[in-house]
Amino acid sequence: MATTAFVSSGLEFVPNNYTAPLNTANAPEAFHMIQKFLAQSAIGRALVEPAKLSGLQIKAFWETGVYDDGGETGSPSIIFEFEETEYVITAGTIRDALGFPEYPSYTVGMGDEDLIRMMREIGYSGPLTKIGQLKRPFLRKEWSFFFDCITRTFGKKCTNWDAIPTDSLQIGYSLLYDNHFDFARLVLTNLGEKMTENRGVVYFSRFCQLLVSYCVEGVDVVNEDVSCFKLHKRVFSDLINKDVKKGIVGDLLLPASVQQFVDAQVNPQTQAEYQPEPLNTELPPSTTVKPARGGRTKHIGTKPARRSSTEAGVSRPEEMPxxxxxxxxxxxxxxxxxxxxxxxxxxxxxxxxxxxxxxxxxxxxxxxxxxxxxxxxxxxxxxxxxxxxxxxxxxxxxxxxxxxxxxxxxxxxxxxxxxxxxxxxxxxxxxxxxxxxxxxxxxxxxxxxx
Known part of the structure; x- marks a missing residue:
């Protein structure tokens, strides 16, 4: 388990792309709800996999990868070479490799007002005048852990983990309000920018391994000279102690989606109500509507066709009143x-x-x-x-x-x-x-x- 930067295969691996501690057996009960919510979320696989890394495979990906941002209207991509064979990585490739859901359309990002409203709803106690200056210590330990896992996994940095980047806020908003944020495009852009910026310093080592293993059939991870960056178990005790020092931290506030998830965990009979409705795959190409002031992003969908009484299993009376x-x-x-x-x-x-x-x-x-x-x-x-x-x-x-x-x-x-x-x-x-x-x-x- 790595906690600091190290060198492998001639490359420097910086502490980034951490594995989130989502095993409830190793955490206090106060964090179980957030752990379970993250584990079943759209980014659940990206938070914990893979368990093993190959330094040579990551080196081949990082040194040969060519990033194309796609311009203003195109789609970004990365082309890398492995054993004299070229592979193309698109946003669709990343969705498959990292387990992100496929939607008919995606939102680019939410406005500052929506992100500020989210922070108010989860009990952020600090100033909300500027989104880029939000800090985790102003959150209760549960929500501080929530954004810590997201930032350490998706953030394109290796220090200052108390700050909550805008990308982490966008991901958090998508999980709490289900607005279909394009996680794959964000990962592809961050990978390409960091790869182009410095070929000798590796970011997102876990994501690199997942992409190589997905694209190259039959390749095995045999060189375990590279370790995943992981959070220590003491992260839980540190968060608890910070709440104690703050004195008054307020009640734990849960958005509706999280409350439904908690209710489903307490009463398994309500699990069916928590399941999201099947997606309508016949949506028009552009389905994102700019939200009203302070509102959530809405999606245009076609209404399902009315079912007949026979199909719906409803028997209509044969006699009139x-x-x-x-x-x-x-x-x-x-x-x-x-x-x-x-x-x-x-x-x-x-x-x-x-x-x-x-x-x-x-x-x-x-x-x-x-x-x-x-x-x-x-x-x-x-x-x-x-x-x-x-x-x-x-x-x-x-x-x-x-x-x-x-x-x-x-x-x-x-x-x-x-x-x-x-x-x-x-x-x-x-x-x-x-x-x-x-x-x-x-x-x-x-x-x-x-």
């Missing part, structure tokens, strides 16, 4: 009885007329001549149009000893008619040659129709 049925029946009653559709069958027409007889039976308002019904059922379709007289019966046809019920509403009668018809009581109605004197208290029962 009761009130709708009643209104529909009232509208049908308002139509002239003599106007019958040409497409109706004789059986359907007879069924409708029987329903009207049942309704009249409930009202007790008329004497029904069942012989007439029996005769009309055998009449041709052309004669059926004038079977019933729908005019209101005169008083002499009403049973003087019976009064029509006044306590029942039309809705109740309609429900009773439905019940009689649906239960088959009207269907078994076989007209007989008789006159029925319907009383007010006559109940709707199948025995009245047999």
């Amino acid at each position: 009761q009130k709708t049925r009643l209104k529909k029946r009232r509208a049908n009653r308002a139509k002239s009885v003599v106007e019958t559709s040409e497409t109706e069958t004789d059986e359907e027409t007879l069924h409708q007329r029987k329903r009207r007889l049942v309704a009249a039976h409930l009202f007790g308002a008329i004497n029904v001549n069942m012989d007439r019904v029996s005769e009309e059922t055998e009449a041709p379709a052309s004669e059926n149009e004038e079977i019933f007289d729908t005019t209101v019966p005169t008083q002499d046809r009403v049973n003087t000893e019976t009064e029509a019920p006044t306590s029942k509403s039309d809705d109740v009668v309609e429900e009773a008619v439905d019940a009689a018809t649906d239960n088959g009581e009207a269907e078994i109605f076989e007209p007989q040659g008789c006159d029925m004197d319907l009383g007010a208290n006559t109940s709707l029962n199948s025995e009245h129709f047999t």
